Amino acid sequence: MMVSDMEKLAIKGGKPVRTKPFPSWPVFGEKELRLLREVVESGVWGVGGKMKEKFERKFAELQDAKYALAVANGTLAIEVALRAAGIGKGDEVILPSYTFVGTASPVVYVNAKPVFVDIDPETYCIDPEAVEKAVTERTKAIIPVHVAGQPADMDRLTEIAETYNLTLIEDAAQAHCSEWDGRRVGAIGDMGIFSFQSSKNLNCGEGGAIVTNDDELYRLCWSIHNCGRELGGEWYRHVRLGGNCRMTEFQAAILLAQLDRLEEQSRRREENALYLTERLSAVSGVEPLKRLPKVTRHSYHLYIFRYLESEFEGLSRDRFIEALRAEGIPCSPGYTPLHRMDFLNGRVSGRLENTERACYREAVWLKQNVLLGTREDMDSIVEAIEKIRENVSQLL
Numbered sequence: 001m002m003v004s005d006m007e008k009l010a011i012k013g014g015k016p017v018r019t020k021p022f023p024s025w026p027v028f029g030e031k032e033l034r035l036l037r038e039v040v041e042s043g044v045w046g047v048g049g050k051m052k053e054k055f056e057r058k059f060a061e062l063q064d065a066k067y068a069l070a071v072a073n074g075t076l077a078i079e080v081a082l083r084a085a086g087i088g089k090g091d092e093v094i095l096p097s098y099t100f101v102g103t104a105s106p107v108v109y110v111n112a113k114p115v116f117v118d119i120d121p122e123t124y125c126i127d128p129e130a131v132e133k134a135v136t137e138r139t140k141a142i143i144p145v146h147v148a149g150q151p152a153d154m155d156r157l158t159e160i161a162e163t164y165n166l167t168l169i170e171d172a173a174q175a176h177c178s179e180w181d182g183r184r185v186g187a188i189g190d191m192g193i194f195s196f197q198s199s200k201n202l203n204c205g206e207g208g209a210i211v212t213n214d215d216e217l218y219r220l221c222w223s224i225h226n227c228g229r230e231l232g233g234e235w236y237r238h239v240r241l242g243g244n245c246r247m248t249e250f251q252a253a254i255l256l257a258q259l260d261r262l263e264e265q266s267r268r269r270e271e272n273a274l275y276l277t278e279r280l281s282a283v284s285g286v287e288p289l290k291r292l293p294k295v296t297r298h299s300y301h302l303y304i305f306r307y308l309e310s311e312f313e314g315l316s317r318d319r320f321i322e323a324l325r326a327e328g329i330p331c332s333p334g335y336t337p338l339h340r341m342d343f344l345n346g347r348v349s350g351r352l353e354n355t356e357r358a359c360y361r362e363a364v365w366l367k368q369n370v371l372l373g374t375r376e377d378m379d380s381i382v383e384a385i386e387k388i389r390e391n392v393s394q395l396l
Contacts, residue, residue, distance in 0.1 A: 009387065009394050011326035017384040018328035022377060025369035026203055027261060028254075035253035044249065051252035056209070058259060062177070063194075065187035065211035067218040070247035070255075071225050074173045074195030074208035079106035080245055081191045081210055082141065084220035085167040087112050091140040095171075096126040097339040097355045099145040102195075103171050104338050107143075115139070116339040118352040122290040124148070124304060124363070127354070128156035135160070141167040146175035146185055149201075149299035153292060154180045154188050161189070169193065174301035176202045177266045181294040186211040191221070196255060201269070201301050201368055202262050204254040207247055269300040269371040272378050276303060276371075279382045285311030285389055286364075303366040304334070306358075312392050317361050319395060320388065324364070327384035334358075334365040 008014025039051060052070050060068035071077050087093060089111040095103055097116040107114040117130035126144045142161055144152040154170075161168040168189030172178070176194060178185050186192030191214070194200075196207030210221050222231045228242030229235065277288040287306040291298060307317045317333065324331050337359050338344075339352060366381070388395075 007387075007391055009323055009326065009391050010328070011323045012394050016326060016328045017387060018380045020328070022330065022370045023372040025367075025372075026198065026258075027265070027372075028257070031257040031260065032254050035257050036250060039249045039253050042249075046246065046248055049249035049252075051249045051256060052247055055247075055252040055255050055259075058256070059194075059209055060211060062184070062259070062262075063172075063186040063192070063211050064184040065192075066213040066215075067211065069210045069218065069221050069225060070252060071208045071210065071245045072247055073102075073206050074193055074197065075102035075106055076225075076243075076245045077193035077195075077208035077210050078103065078143070078169065078171065079109050080221050080224045081169050081193060081217075082106055082110045082112070083224050084217050085141060085169070085190070087140050087167070090138060092136060092138045093141045093143060094131050094134050094139060095143040096145050096147075097337045097352050098124055098147065098335055098358060099171065099338065100173070100335070101338060101341065101343075102173070103143060103145055104341075105343070108343075112140070113138075114338075114344070116352060116355075118354045119147075119358065121354040121357070123150060123152075123292060124289055124358055125150060125152040125292075126157075128153050128160060131157065132160050135164050135166070139164065139166060141169055143169045143171050144189075145171040145173075146178060148289070148302035148304050149175045149178050150289070150291065151175065151178050151180040151185050151295055151298075153294075154185070155294065158188065167191075173197075173208075174200070175299050176200070176301075177262065177297060178299045179295070179297035182296050187213045190214060191217055196251070199301075199367065201265065201299055202255065202258055204251040204258065207251045207255065265372060266297075266299055269368060270298060272371045272373065272375070273298065273300045273303055275375060276378045276381065279378065280305055280385070283382060283385055283389070286385060300371055301368050302334075303368075303371060305364050306362045307364050309361065312389060313396055315392055315395055317364070321364060323388050323395060324384055327387065329381050329384045330367065330370065332365045332367075334363045 010016035170192035173195035228238035
């Protein structure tokens with residue numbers, strides 16, 4: 001039986017569902033150029049400039065925090081937060097394996113032990129019950145990750161942290177503007193970190209921030225990020241071991257311009273994500289991640305859905321992704337489990353079944369710029385998935 005060009009999958013030489021590109025990233029304009037020029041012409045490109053301080057004030061306000069401290073990147077932000085919390089040799093830090101390596105490597109940098117626990121299979125966020133089971137007398141901190149922009153269960157995690165006297169550091173690298181029960185993430189725990197790396201919803205190429213409501217933790221973070229100086233103290237007096245983790249004026253200038261676009265972009269991403277979820281929920285074989293009831297705002301740095309190969313006659317997730325890309329939908333499988341990474345040198349053993357299933361068999365990622373498109377763009381994603389499902393025999 002002949003297959004028409006419309007039915008023939010693009011990976012097999014048929015016509016793709018779409019050839020039009022999704023919106024490009026980053027979005028920029030005259031304001032970025034104007035603020036960068038201000039920095040150049042000021043002659044103050046780092047220490048003593050005003051852009052970094054202004055951004056810190058605005059970002060703290062954005063995230064419902066008393067303080068924000070801008071640093072060079074999100075990985076350093078976690079390291080500074082850990083050092084401020086007194087985490088060091090012999091201590092254990094509980095975190096998910098389903099995250100970027102920059103969540104775990106700072107734990108190793110401070111000579112502590114990362115203790116990886118599994119995720120909730122419906123949200124891909126850290127499983128609070130797995131966290132509590134992993135607590136030992138050596139546990140000193142928990143780092144939940146707000147995966148894709150969805151806040152983890154901060155009620156339960158806060159309860160666990162308070163019960164066992166643990167520092168709670170939110171990895172909100174992907175969660176600018178996200179809310180848990182009406183409150184912006186980051187300063188719900190003791191500290192929270194954000195990333196402004198080039199792919200992030202708020203970006204300046206590279207950058208990061210720590211937010212907190214705790215006066216002493218802010219003072220310690222400021223000192224550690226600024227060569228061990230004392231806040232308000234003498235320039236050449238170093239009261240503790242610190243490093244130069246400061247953000248430049250150029251990065252801060254770009255972030256101040258990008259802030260003006262963030263609210264509208266966030267609104268559009270969430271509207272498109274909710275519409276896409278509604279459409280995909282009616283398609284057999286794919287399941288959008290569950291949104292927890294207390295998530296009052298989701299920033300959707302990623303849109304993740306679960307692929308169920310049994311509904312596609314056993315077609316592997318990776319082959320499905322190849323076919324979906326061929327139809328004009330940019331997508332990826334996402335993370336590899338951190339607890340399987342070589343750099344840990346045998347420090348971790350055991351299986352995390354939900355994490356490994358997500359990484360190797362289920363997760364399909366769409367990046368945040370896809371969600372800046374139109375409703376018709378979202379429809380094309382659904383159309384491409386349905387086309388593959390209806391013609392899956394071509395791939396078997």
